[in-house]
Amino acid sequence: MQIRPATVSFDIAPYLEARRRIINRSLEKALKKRVKPGRLFDAMAYALLAPGKRLRPILCLAAAEVVGRPHSGVMAAACALEMIHTYSLIHDDLPAMDNDAIRRGRPTAHIQFDEATAILAGDALLTLAFEMLADAFRRSKSRPELWLQVIFEVSRAAGAQGMIEGQMQDIAAEGRGLSLERLQKMHCLKTGALIEASVKAGAVLAGADAGQMRQLKIYSKNIGLAFQVTDDILNVEGDPKLMGKAAGTDQCRKKSTYPGLMGLEESKRFAAHLVNNALQSLRFFDTKANPLSGLAEYVIYRKR
Amino acid sequence: MQIRPATVSFDIAPYLEARRRIINRSLEKALKKRVKPGRLFDAMAYALLAPGKRLRPILCLAAAEVVGRPHSGVMAAACALEMIHTYSLIHDDLPAMDNDAIRRGRPTAHIQFDEATAILAGDALLTLAFEMLADAFRRSKSRPELWLQVIFEVSRAAGAQGMIEGQMQDIAAEGRGLSLERLQKMHCLKTGALIEASVKAGAVLAGADAGQMRQLKIYSKNIGLAFQVTDDILNVEGDPKLMGKAAGTDQCRKKSTYPGLMGLEESKRFAAHLVNNALQSLRFFDTKANPLSGLAEYVIYRKR
Numbered sequence: 001m002q003i004r005p006a007t008v009s010f011d012i013a014p015y016l017e018a019r020r021r022i023i024n025r026s027l028e029k030a031l032k033k034r035v036k037p038g039r040l041f042d043a044m045a046y047a048l049l050a051p052g053k054r055l056r057p058i059l060c061l062a063a064a065e066v067v068g069r070p071h072s073g074v075m076a077a078a079c080a081l082e083m084i085h086t087y088s089l090i091h092d093d094l095p096a097m098d099n100d101a102i103r104r105g106r107p108t109a110h111i112q113f114d115e116a117t118a119i120l121a122g123d124a125l126l127t128l129a130f131e132m133l134a135d136a137f138r139r140s141k142s143r144p145e146l147w148l149q150v151i152f153e154v155s156r157a158a159g160a161q162g163m164i165e166g167q168m169q170d171i172a173a174e175g176r177g178l179s180l181e182r183l184q185k186m187h188c189l190k191t192g193a194l195i196e197a198s199v200k201a202g203a204v205l206a207g208a209d210a211g212q213m214r215q216l217k218i219y220s221k222n223i224g225l226a227f228q229v230t231d232d233i234l235n236v237e238g239d240p241k242l243m244g245k246a247a248g249t250d251q252c253r254k255k256s257t258y259p260g261l262m263g264l265e266e267s268k269r270f271a272a273h274l275v276n277n278a279l280q281s282l283r284f285f286d287t288k289a290n291p292l293s294g295l296a297e298y299v300i301y302r303k304r
Numbered sequence: 305m306q307i308r309p310a311t312v313s314f315d316i317a318p319y320l321e322a323r324r325r326i327i328n329r330s331l332e333k334a335l336k337k338r339v340k341p342g343r344l345f346d347a348m349a350y351a352l353l354a355p356g357k358r359l360r361p362i363l364c365l366a367a368a369e370v371v372g373r374p375h376s377g378v379m380a381a382a383c384a385l386e387m388i389h390t391y392s393l394i395h396d397d398l399p400a401m402d403n404d405a406i407r408r409g410r411p412t413a414h415i416q417f418d419e420a421t422a423i424l425a426g427d428a429l430l431t432l433a434f435e436m437l438a439d440a441f442r443r444s445k446s447r448p449e450l451w452l453q454v455i456f457e458v459s460r461a462a463g464a465q466g467m468i469e470g471q472m473q474d475i476a477a478e479g480r481g482l483s484l485e486r487l488q489k490m491h492c493l494k495t496g497a498l499i500e501a502s503v504k505a506g507a508v509l510a511g512a513d514a515g516q517m518r519q520l521k522i523y524s525k526n527i528g529l530a531f532q533v534t535d536d537i538l539n540v541e542g543d544p545k546l547m548g549k550a551a552g553t554d555q556c557r558k559k560s561t562y563p564g565l566m567g568l569e570e571s572k573r574f575a576a577h578l579v580n581n582a583l584q585s586l587r588f589f590d591t592k593a594n595p596l597s598g599l600a601e602y603v604i605y606r607k608r
Contacts, residue, residue, distance in 0.1 A: 035464040040472045044464065091427060096419035115400035116475050119423065120468050123395060126427065127463035130434045134455035144448035151438035151455060159431035160339040160348065164424050168344045171420050 012294030019058045043113045043121035050104035056081040056198040062291040063202030073140020080129035087125035105244030150201045157197035166190025178256035192224030218281035226274035232257040243304040271300045316598030347417045347425035354408035360385040360502040366595040367506030377444020384433035391429035409548030454505045461501035470494025482560035496528030522585035530578035536561040547608040575604045
């Protein structure tokens, strides 16, 4: 299958750059508005404002765009999603978990500060995400039920039936071989759930109907998995300088990965197949879907 | 000042016992409904269903009762508050924080399981609390805005301007002397904020008016502080068997405490004074306030 030509005309790089800039500004503003200066603020800002891809907030905004006009509340949701993602990185990097020293090109939070501060900064970012979501409805034009739906979806995706369970399974699997099926299930929880929730949050807040939601669900399921397959590929052949974190770590830890289970070339074909599925689901929409199409391609062609 | 006689006729012990039983059942039900069996569930259940005082959920229910008729949604909020409290205990007990081995009469979560599991179980309980709150409005009779208000208040109280900042200050103060003023500020954040939010959540959901909210705020501010002063007193002269945790730990860690700063007897007088303030604020209500009065007295006469 071919990637549809329409997306070729849309240049994703400047779009991503512009979105990252506005998201970074919003994240900084939100943090300064809601947290007083001090060590806790410093640790939260250190992790949150480090150079990240901002994939989840960008997906949230792009999903709102494809459905309708994103109102100011959508940016609050986008920021909340990045806060949750950042908290999960801080906690995953802790000595008791993955014990990583480098993240987003800098020392991890527990190295830069200390373990207690890192745990609390993670807790605080998770909590702040829900504060943002609960507070946003006052300034947005969407109905309060929609915000409660978003809080519900995001908490499910981030919680014990989503991201956290994925991390539990990931830790438990270290050093033991996983079947492809178990690996996929783990990744759907650990990474996929929050990516799906990001797309869903934007769509819900922009007032998506059932048909639109269905297509966006197919889209997000496919790019969520493609993202993880690509992460595994980058861990094998990526440039640590561009990624801002170490490569080759999966093999050292004897982690099950897609390249390990299906080979490098087959993994790349699989990722391309998933992205193609995602692009197919967007045929439902008009040119407003160009950013989502570009994002789907970015997910596998990225260097970090 | 005398504690008003009306409260004497109300026996708080059976009330607390009955409430604890129904809260424990609801907590267990919520957990089983929302988290699949496995190691993460086990760690969450281990910490959450351990014998606790259930002060925050009981305050939430009693505050709803004093204002009106508590609907089924209030119990969901009460459970969410206990989940947040439990997560904070799990994380505070971690080796990188207070490094405590015994809690609620049992080995702490990181001893019983392992550190990674304890961190994730804490994260999952915090996240589950927001899932409960966002989901509860569907089954309750209150308006969606009220639930968003509760989520906002609870996240503020639990977050970087509340409980988590209090824990940061507590860790930073270890081994250094704090002034009484700084000690009080720290406790208002660490313990007071969530106790206040518990009372507020119940009152908001039951439809409290501005006058009722004002009185309940005075009530909760006073018992929140009285609770902490009593905790410090119990750490000096409490029975570890009844408390389910070690005594004398504050002195070992050179923590600033009320008995340390104002002496044991003066601390007791101060706690009684605070409880009296709380009781005064309840004069605004009729006999429906008996449970809240009894709770205020329980806060300082408890043995654990």
